[in-house]
Amino acid sequence: MTNLLYVTCNLSSQNRSCTLSLGQEFLDEYLSWHPQDEVQVLDLYRDIVQRTDEDVMNVWRRTLREEESVALSDEERRKVTRIWRLADQFARCEKYVFVTHSINLWFPAEFKMYVDAVCVPNRTYRHTPEGMEGILPKLQRRSLHLHAGPPVPFGSEQDLSVPYLRAILKVLGVTDQETVLLHDDAPEKGPEAEQEAARQRLLKLARSF
Known part of the structure; x- marks a missing residue:
């Protein structure tokens, strides 16, 4: 599994x-080919993520100095426990599988x-x-990033989302990466041919992902 x-x-x-x-179509197709997987x-936006604030940074600094035996305050422990769970x-x-869109x-x-929250010193990286x-752990890790770019061009500037996530995942050990891009997230605005091409690629990927 x-x-x-x-x-x-x-x-x-x-x-x-x-x-x-499209992400849901991919997931449904994936499960039809890999029913044993979890x-x-x-x-x-629903599952609230603990932000990295001063309490969290204080714990990270002590972790990097190998001071993990120092007792945490109740507030520090509450916050980092939520982050540790995600990591x-x-x-x-x-x-x-990451399903995202661009804002600015x-x-x-x-x-x-x-x-x-998942980049935690001495937990996922050092x-x-x-x-x-x-x-x-040295497992064969794979990722799929389905991403919609900005709905309007920002002059000649390029969206930074995809290269950023690729770099972070690579450092963490996820080197087998697939990316599927759309130019707009709104169904009525994006080119139909582009959306159908993305759909077909995702359905194909689902079988062997």
């Missing part, structure tokens, strides 16, 4: 979002908060003389 983590970050309803509707779902869930999974050339804030290094 394989564990798949399915993460969405979109305020729209499924019938008003190309990424959410799927865990996170909706980052441990991420570490247990071998496959990841990047992810919604809730998605960045989630990335911060600092080395060469820099940050993932310490997840």
Whole structure:
């Protein structure tokens, strides 16, 4: 059995979002081909993520100084326990599906908060003389990122979401990555040919993902 983590970050309803509707089609097709696998779902607008604040940063600094034996305050423990739960869930999974869209050339804030919550020192990564290094168990990890870019162009500037997530996942040890892009998340605005091409690619990926 394989564990798949399915993460969405979109305020729209499924019938008003190309990424959410296509993502659900992918998930249904995936489960028809992999019925024995376990799927865990996170909706980052529904499942509140603890932000990285001063209490959390204080714990991280002590962790990096190997002061984990120092007692945590009740507030520190409450906050980092919520983050540890998300980091441990991420570490247990071998496959990841991220369904997102762009706001002002990047992810919604809730998605960045989630990335911060799974990047935990001495839990999913460690600092080395060469820099940050993932310490997840050496499993064959795969990811699929279904992402809709900004609905209007920002001049010549490019959306930064996809390269950012690819870089973070690579550091954590997720090197087998697939990306499916749309130019708009609204069903009535995106080109129908693009949406159908994305749909067909996702259905094909679902069989072997």
